[in-house]
Amino acid sequence: MSVDGRLGEVGAAYERAVFGGDISRLAAAERGLDVVEADVALARGRILHARYLAARAAGSSPAEDPAELPLFERAAELYRRAGDVRGEGAALFWTGCLHQVIRRDDDVAVPYLERSQRLAAETGDQAVEAEALRHLGIAAHAAGRLDDARSRLEESARLWREAGTPEGVAANMVGLAYIAAAQGRVTDAMAILDEAYAIAAPREAYAIAAPREAYAVVDQIEQARAGIRA
Structure with a gap:
């Protein structure tokens, strides 16, 4: 439901309670407001995370914004209280992402x-x-559990294919190439990167409104090629 719809329900619940003595809709209205507040907290946290990543990509060493983690934690709490399992899953992902990527x-x-x-x-x-799954694969790779990492990234790539998100597929293939190289399968690694490039590069070159992720993934592919060859 849209924000306007939820606020409209709050107004209707208020009027029924004040003018009709019917308080039966107040609890549902409050849960709706919890979801709206959670949506805003999650969105604000993601903006702060994007700023951190942009600063890091520009070559600086950004500090963690102290407001980011409380926003994600607040969102998770509010979604949980409202019974919004999907929203809670998203907020928990961003909480984990902060601990992995920033901390x-x-x-x-x-x-x-x-x-x-x-x-999810x-x-x-x-x-x-x-x-x-992608970030769990990254964690498994860092811990040296290469088969587990490969399984997680392959499943993540499958989901991205089903969702029609080629940038996600290509990004996971970069990770799979590093895993292949770590397992001594250098030829496989280079073939995986070639396939990833075939997915990401056409969108970078020809799409008028190519997602920014397409450009970033091509950079990652080139870095992986150089690193694996070395």
């Missing part, structure tokens, strides 16, 4: 990511499930 703490991140992946699978949220 470099997979021990803390992984339980959030695992819970997020389970909730339950609610059919392919985008969040694919993202959670």
Whole structure:
């Protein structure tokens, strides 16, 4: 339901309570407001995360914004209170992502990511499930569990294909190439990168409104090629 719709329900519940003595809709109206507040908190947290990533990509060493984690945690709490399992899964993903990407703490991140992946699978949220699996694959790779990492990234890529998100597929293939190289399968690694390039490069070159992710993935592919060849 839209924000306007939820606010409209609050107004209607108020009028029924004040003018008709019917308070039966107040609890549902409050849950609706919890979801609106959670949506805003999650969106604000993602903006802060995007700023961090942009600064890091520009070559600086950004500090964590102290407001980011409380926003994600507040969103998760509000979604949980409202019974919004899909929203809770998304908020938990971003909480885990912060711990992994910004704080470099997979021990803390992984339980959030695992819970997020389970909730996303339950609610059919392919985008969040694919993202959670990708980051779980990254954690497994860092821990030296290469077969586990490969399995997670392959499943994430499958979900991205089903969702029609080629940038996600190509990004996961970069990770799979690094795993192949770590397993001594250098020829396989280069073939995976060639396939990833075939997916990402046409969108970069020809799409008028190509997603920014397409450009970033091509850069990642070229970096991986150079690193694996070395």
